[in-house]
Amino acid sequence: MDIDWEIDGTPQTTYNWTGSLLSGIESDTLVLGSHSFTTGEHTIKGWTVDPNGGSDEDANNDTMEVDILVVDPFFVDADASGANNGTSWIDAYDSLQTALEEVSANTIIWVAEGTYLPTNNADRAKSFEIPDSVWIYGGFDGTETDLLQRDIDAHTVFLSGDIGISD
Numbered sequence: 001m002d003i004d005w006e007i008d009g010t011p012q013t014t015y016n017w018t019g020s021l022l023s024g025i026e027s028d029t030l031v032l033g034s035h036s037f038t039t040g041e042h043t044i045k046g047w048t049v050d051p052n053g054g055s056d057e058d059a060n061n062d063t064m065e066v067d068i069l070v071v072d073p074f075f076v077d078a079d080a081s082g083a084n085n086g087t088s089w090i091d092a093y094d095s096l097q098t099a100l101e102e103v104s105a106n107t108i109i110w111v112a113e114g115t116y117l118p119t120n121n122a123d124r125a126k127s128f129e130i131p132d133s134v135w136i137y138g139g140f141d142g143t144e145t146d147l148l149q150r151d152i153d154a155h156t157v158f159l160s161g162d163i164g165i166s167d
Contacts, residue, residue, distance in 0.1 A: 113155035122164030
């Protein structure tokens, strides 16, 4: 069975699937191809061509369409010394709290290893409040360019409430 698909209306290479679903299994995972997306909204649409070797009685169940939003991450690194605007590891926010206060919805934040407090003073009433549609990922050393490069065991991130306490 052939699977045709497109990204933002542009046809991609047809995928020929020769597998079969085992009894009781209703779905399978396929890798149709790879694509580097630019930041912004995109639509991916896929459909089967002649499923089961011929035309289908109900073609409506042979098509899938999904809208995705691709966003560039903001960066946080307590050791950063650049512009403190979160646009790169060099210019990373040096405070997770600052990043959370300045980002908007549909935002991803990558956090480099270290310990982060919700305040720079002794205000023990402060806490990290993560807005809706904001995703935070830790485990970075501060050089990565892909989420899959992070190592959460080697580059631990601590969100600490140890405010105003001398060690």
